Amino acid sequence: MEKIPILFLAAGRRVQMTQMFLERGFEVFSYESDLTSPICQVAFVIEATKPWSDSHFMDEILPVYKANNIQLVIPFQDEAVIAACKLDRYFKNRGLEPKIVCSPIAVAEICYDKLFFEQWMGDKFPTIYPSANILRPMIIKPRYGAGSRTIFHVENEFDLEKYKLLISSGKWIKQRKIKGIEYSVDCYFDPDGNYIDSVPRRRILIGSSGEVVKSITERNEWLQAISKEVGERLGLIGPVNMQYILEYNTGEIYLFEINARFGGGYTLSIHAGMDVINLIARDYLGRDFEYEPDTWRNNLLLQRAYKDYYFQRPG
Template identity: 30%
Template sequence: MADVQVNNGAKSSLNVLFLGGAKRVSFGNKLIAAGQRLGIDVKIYSYELEPEVPIALIGGVIIGRRWSAPDVLDHLHQVVGAYKIDVLLPFVDGAISIAGAYIATYGDVWSPVVSSGKADTLFDKVLSAREFEAAGLDIPATYTGGRPVFPLIAKPRRGSASKGIEIIEGINEFKKISKIADEYLIQTYYPEREEYTVDCYISHRGEILCISPRRRLEVVGGEVARTVTVDYPELTKASEEAIVKLGLRGAITLQYLRDLQTDRLMLMEINPRLGGGVVCSIHAGADIPGMILAEATGGVAEKADQIRPGTMICRYFEEAVFNV
């Protein structure tokens, strides 16, 4: 675990509001445990659309607005005041820009997020691919016109959790997608591939405190179900390059693929939030919950230097029961 230092004058309790953290019970428990180590009483709330969600097992559920609602920032501000919230943690793509916009507008809480403008760019796969290319980062070739070379992959430009992705094998499939091409990022598809996630944490001062690569072994509904930390120096170096060139801050999840035929490593996308499988990196020694709490209380968290490769998690279903 990272050596975390907390200011002596820091609060002895923190109220943390998850944004869309309905299923993040495991991470919530890790955050509470980190608080106990640091002498901080962590209370968890989650901003949701319905009360019957698993996070209710360990925290309070606050009924909120949709991320697209015109009054979402005003309502969130009311919630922050009513529940004396200290920290915002977004867990879904739509909540990232909301957290950034809230900080920029009100500034009365802390959150490990990029600016709302950067979040909007990264959420748009077409814009983010352009930014990655402009920064000189290696990505799959993007189709921009002319005769297509198959196979291709088409991803909804503002999609998430692997929803709506199409593999294009031939001209007939391509013609269907090309009619609405502006709604997709279309790139070369590599059928023989390995996929990797990299859990990162960058302090508000720009210090890279954690880079933890893990291989995605099984994905269910867009979320990793089995994953294992790996010792992959090339991936660590590529991730550090991306962080520095793009000026990233806070909790970041990078997605890479490796073409098994050429051994080429390519950046697919960046989610400026905690990933669902981040608990694997935490079990391997990346004390990201401690880093979050240290920064939230004005303290200092040193770089995690002993992240163990070969730590695997297998996620499973467990019931949260409600009487409705």
């Protein structure tokens, strides 16, 4: 079978995900700013010399896209999702018909900008968003960005005074601090925004970068129903990761973040049976693939381990 060339944007360390695409008949190219990223040893890498904020990054991608007959473009970071939306317009303005697997830019911006997300949730789903209350402990985190490396805890008046400049800067958001069980729900929405399936995963151990190290699939119709309703209302497309907390004391569920892209632990959901890679191939490329929702394996545990990659530097 002839390999199908596709382009990743900022896949970085997504080696296992890349291997899953390779196993399903794809040839993977990736646009990367760091040429010592592990992805460089399993994919054809295009060096990114421009930041996402510089529109000239698209000029670097265009010749590679044309020369290799790229069939799909898939972003792997939040900024790359916004960039992919812009790339879609850029290609179409040049007479091309790109297939870019991501949500529309207005939807992507709501997910990327946590203040926009807070406002949207407050309007559409206020009972399941952890709005901050000055009388309760809260967390503050950057308005933009992923992971949990830069989160501050506000427990009392002293903390409130300590972080008041951050809180008032407009560059940080407040959320209620909740003690509970963290879940990620990996979802897939087709190109028309229809919910296809989802896999809830309990986050057992989180690494220093904020990505999951140990996780287990857990069948939970409640979380799946919420994810379907929120995702279709928002207009999400493609692979999506939603993050929840189930509060210990009350049993209430709160949705605190949506990543409009593959999440770091999404490989577990694919391995469990929600074969989103073949679903993407079916929906965007016409691959013959039959899929029965909600047949993935329950109680499948992911345990990650470190792997070393070596790069010979000049000199």
